[in-house]
Amino acid sequence: MSSQDKSEVPEEHLPEVPASAHVPAESDPFADPGLPAHEPRRTDIDEKAANRAERQVAFLFVISMLATIGFIWSYVGIDKDRIIDIFFFGKIGAQNAALGGTLGIALFCIGAGAIHWARTLMTDEEIVQERHEFTSDPETREYAIREFTQGASDSVIGRRPLIRRTMIGAMALVPLSGVVLLRDLGPLPGTKLRHTEWKPGTELINEATGLPIKPDDIVKGSLTMALPEGLVEKYGPAGQKEELSHGWLEKAGMSAVLLVRLEPKDVKSKKELAWGYEGIVAYSKICTHVGCPIGLYEQQTHHLLCPCHQSTFDLADDGKVVFGPAARSLPQLKIHVNEAGNLAASQDFAEPVGASFWERG
Template identity: 45%
Template sequence: MREGEDAPEKFPNPGFGPHRPRRADVDPRADKRAERQVVALFALSVLGTIGFIVAYFAVPPGDTIASMRTSNLALGLGLAFALLGIGLAAVHWAKSLMNDHEKAEDRHAQRSTDQTRAEAVQVLRDGVQDSGIGRRGVLKGALVSSLALFPLTIALPLIGEVGEDWNVSKFKRTLWAKNKKLTIDPSGRPIKAADVTIGSVVHVIPEGLDESEAPLDEKAKAVVLLVRMDPRDIKSEQGEGWSYDGIVAFSKICTHVGCPVALYEQQTHHLLCPCHQSTFDVADSAKVVFGPAKRPLPQLPITVDDEGYLVAQSDFHEPIGPSFWERLR
């Protein structure tokens, strides 16, 4: 628009360009070929779902990193093909078989009239007829089969294997026990209180963990962070007498989503989780001072034995890690 000219009240309607028919619109063989392609994609989804179910039972996670990696890969591939088949089939169906004529509708009042509603219902019916699902029996069967089977990829892990142990009490305990020595991770060497200097941080595990035949998840729950500070800096503890001469021990598993907490700032006594920046004050019962975590890190009660080695007074007094069902707090 040139300077000084009045703006038009509305722009002219450019209309639609000439419609260009697709090959499937004019060639029955191309139409049939496109239908077979859509059916094949839905069949791919069915095979993906079946593969997921087979992998769920035939390739369990096991207790080693390699077995977990293999199980996750098999499940991931099955889930990927199950979703990919449905998605590609829907796109190819819409682009090659459904009506592709451009349509435009004028804006109407927010509240439709009864006649408009009746017309909308008719449009839906026309859409169903346009899709050709009523006269394409094989295509309809492939669609129903893929959509009916796919939810199994979500439901099966939730239901669990036959005979799955649903006892949640196992989440409330770890391998720590009374008089269990604190040993350096990963060497397993017992540690004396005199070996820990003020400001130092030591990653510790229960004595005998390497020789233990406990499952990998049980070992992962037992990791602990040991910190020594000036006893005068300790503001509070989760239990009376749970520290020794300024040495405190807390679970390394973040109470947000279970990441390893390990970044200690000596001047502020803050402990940072690198995943989502939850920050805990070690000097004040590991209470949350920042971030999405909602609970302090559980404290491990510790003391020393007759030889001066650091030992646990008991297991944690509360479940470690993120929340789960039946957890009271």
């Protein structure tokens, strides 16, 4: 008989299926087993156990707070150059070890405290929620609000002020670790960006030879690199150093100047003539765009070119920018000849050298 014929047979005439043919639900391997009976925890029935769990959670949060304070102290109180030997790790920086250890403890204790809180004090009633469509109808929003309110109530945070206060303290303190790390973006510059090694009377020393510079040493069309006398005496001339120290590079980068001799009639600025000596002018060697060293001089036009981004400065017109991305003129160093017949600085640069910075204004 076809399926179509079967559908036409009245139900009362269909053969009766024996009861033995039915498969019991408990033998169905795909049947929903449901949830086991809920068993209360010790903290649910013993208030002393609940209070002990509360103190344990609070203790973890307090440890996190102390670890965060230890992190901040390690950053400011431990010498970054100090080396210690830790078992099989070998020799490592003491500050790095302290920072990693304290921050790890602070984060671990917050997580451990939250887990212990959830497992011992928050409600553990099993709840089954059937999958539903992802819609945001008013009923769903009302349900979410009710669930949130119920969750807040089940967390017993309102009745456990010790946990609430210590958790807030731990969560409030641990972000300070990240804030403190922002300090590591670099040392605070103070006034270092506004001042160099040039002082009134400081002699100009040839960067390559380490000797004082006399006016006759500067010939027309040449470019001479100079540094302040104290810097060369402390670190030595660049041409005689096999390895340049960090201190030399930092000081030289701020204080390096370029000397060039111009015809006074070619100079367009009276101030530039007054700050020079018989046509010899001194300008910062550091480009005002991003701080690259400049060293390309065009004698006919008196233009100074930065090799990094092609900013071009006119040394005959106060070092003004004539091309390129630089936004400021090169700072000029006021010079004179001292009693020994050597070129010397009359003062420091009148403005910060190098690239612009946000505090410059």
